[in-house]
Amino acid sequence: MSKSLPKRSENYSEWYNELVKRADLAENSGVKGCMVIKPYGYAIWEKMQAVLDKKFKETGHSNAYFPLFVPKSLFEAEEKNAEGFAKECAIVTHYRLKNDPDKKGKLIVDPDAKLEEELIVRPTSEAIIWNTYRGWVQSHRDLPLLINQWANVVRWEMKTRLFLRTAEFLWQEGHTAHATEVEAVEEVKKMLEVYANFAESYMALPVIRGVKSANERFAGAVDTYCIEALMQDGKALQAGTSHFLGQNFAKAFDVKYSDKNNKLEYVWGTSWGVSTRLMGALIMAHSDDEGLVLPPMLAPIQVVIVPIFKGEEQLDAIAVIATKIKQDLEAKGISVKFDHSDKYSPGFKFAEYELKGVPLRIAIGPRDLEKGTVELARRDTKTKETVSTENIDTKIEALLKEIQDSIFKKAEDFKTQNTTTVDSYSEFKKVLEEKAGFVLAHWDGTSETEEKIKEETKATIRCIPLDFKEEQGVCVYSGKPSKGRVVFAIAY
């Protein structure tokens, strides 16, 4: 609390790292690349989980749990998927330690406890789940299978950043099986919309819905749908993906069903996931140089009440009003903290709750008591007003909605201002250098061009937007014909 945060304009990356740590969201652990999610950070994640879990259940999905480990032979079964993850896998090879004969009190891996078959710590669970689905699907009556799991996964990344890229992360992964291609594609789109709606309505984060180019597709998918968001530094962040797997995993794991005519057919698959990466998106999209800015829908504490007092008598008087306000707000489902501790000064508390992104602060001092008022301070706009305590619960309820909308609107305006349509490669590069953001440009549809552009500018195709408009043009890079603009950006 003593030192202020680095400024976004000076060092966005350091601002982010420091903010995550100082706001008690997460920190690095004693394990390379793995993070500790601290209670305040985890409370935000729990709010995200609760909303998403409800949406998954409302769309007919059930939760289940599948093993952490994938035997190597299963891992290999879907070749493209295996190839995509082989280079970043944690591998269990032994199942026992023993005393180090040379160093008392130390342990070594027991060479006699080598596994016959190595186990891969799941980087994603298609293999282990589809191997299970073979036993669950016989008849068309068993379909669709609509299952989700909340789990930890491990991808051995060399360069890691809290929430954005960590060796272990938390996520949910939906895995569904359907009788027909049409149903599977419908599911893929439905879940993409669940994610997009969550991002926009809860995270206050406007997103572009789209489909990945072949280069950026999930390993083992036929098509990867995605939502892409824009951060304040002009970089894009993939916030969620929904994959149409075709019959790839059904074939690799021999998952067939007998249709109404008793004919055996392979099922059609989907998978979709969002992870603790969303925490990174939430933090980076809205926060400012004083700290977090949390949309009320996901704030663990929506309103904090800070008393300004000298001595117990004043505190007691303020506590009467504060407790009443707290109760009234809680009756409306609003989460409130009344911070009456005398360990820290009001000024210290103000800064602390600003850092932690509490959307609304109520300050109550002795003069307020006389006048029947309180001071209301908005975290997002940093505006303050003195209001009467009469009907304050209704006022605050409305204000929280207004804050939610206002944070979204600000992010949306930012996205609009930072989405640029370009028609030449020089313009393309200029925009990337000067303001970054989303760049809409014609592309000839080849992986070759995409790779060249990436090499030269670091920008990748984030997606072919779902609201893609057919429009004749020429590729900004190759000059070859193009049927429409795709979304480029430099991405996290």
Place this chain on the structure above:
Amino acid sequence: MSKSLPKRSENYSEWYNELVKRADLAENSGVKGCMVIKPYGYAIWEKMQAVLDKKFKETGHSNAYFPLFVPKSLFEAEEKNAEGFAKECAIVTHYRLKNDPDKKGKLIVDPDAKLEEELIVRPTSEAIIWNTYRGWVQSHRDLPLLINQWANVVRWEMKTRLFLRTAEFLWQEGHTAHATEVEAVEEVKKMLEVYANFAESYMALPVIRGVKSANERFAGAVDTYCIEALMQDGKALQAGTSHFLGQNFAKAFDVKYSDKNNKLEYVWGTSWGVSTRLMGALIMAHSDDEGLVLPPMLAPIQVVIVPIFKGEEQLDAIAVIATKIKQDLEAKGISVKFDHSDKYSPGFKFAEYELKGVPLRIAIGPRDLEKGTVELARRDTKTKETVSTENIDTKIEALLKEIQDSIFKKAEDFKTQNTTTVDSYSEFKKVLEEKAGFVLAHWDGTSETEEKIKEETKATIRCIPLDFKEEQGVCVYSGKPSKGRVVFAIAY
């Protein structure tokens, strides 16, 4: 559904295994010793989690998340803890696979990607968490630290059984740090009582609260408190533990705080956990030869409505009443399934919901429509009655409470009948052979006697009960003096 379950009286162990599979609770996976928790089983676990999580938060705890992996050097730091888990650890030694040069499409572990330090997949998280707490605790103002995590853990068991003993299982682990020994011991007891209350009030499972003998203590703890339950085959099952860690981990990981006089002191620790093992206890304690018997408080479906109809017209008429009942019950927070599918006969459905332990079944046929009645069938007692639909929601609400109490009462009577006080070793052995259950006997307090008894009878000391009464006597085994009776049993 075709074959009936094995009978408990004939083969309790096979009855359990088959029940778990047929009721769609869990199954073995493609990974040795690891289970798949199926949607219906997971729904029960989610209900358990929700209740426990609420209780943890009400007692001041916050959730957080710590890494899956523990570097070997941290794992070793608390020697007794390390020794206790060293022989059952999954160990990650490599972080990459590569193409097998000899077999196309196959992968092998890349020898160039060997980790400098091996990582242990957490069998429990004291080491990684206490290593983190060192950074979180400076002053007495930082205490107590009251943290819980929901996570998966791995203990490499050779003989596994679904839910009861699996290589990977799900659990929660609370880890707290306190300024004083008194506070830490209070926490240990408080959380034991949270577990005991959960077992009794939600799982309908009466438990003995007690303290473990030195032999059965958690590796690294000063004292292990536990709750012990009795299964229908007379074997005991440890349902939850709460450990007083003293300053063992604080010293191993150098976690100190400065007290009000600025003196540096080691903190005092606790840890406590329950796992998916509770699922095993729940299943084994109440179920019968027809299937699961679930206490209403933890049943994913509390009431099922089965229509008995021929043709759509009858179904439509029944659906009007069924839907009304469903809505009224749901308004009271009761979960209801109206199974109007025409894929299966009513008889098939009856058996299916019996197998799945749905506490109450409502059957509605054409005659019921005429009379304004329905048939209510209790799963636990298998009694049926025809009741008027008038105020049926109130009646059902009361009946669910009655069922909950009745299941508890039955289990408690069973426990009472199967708790035997013995005064000689021959009596001790006779009881174990003939009826098993809890055996209350004098013990001389030595590990040696405890081990001898275990060797000869397989019985272990489940606990020294918290309601231990001082009573002069002689040890049933050694004849040496004893101050009171402890609880013996053959345990899962």
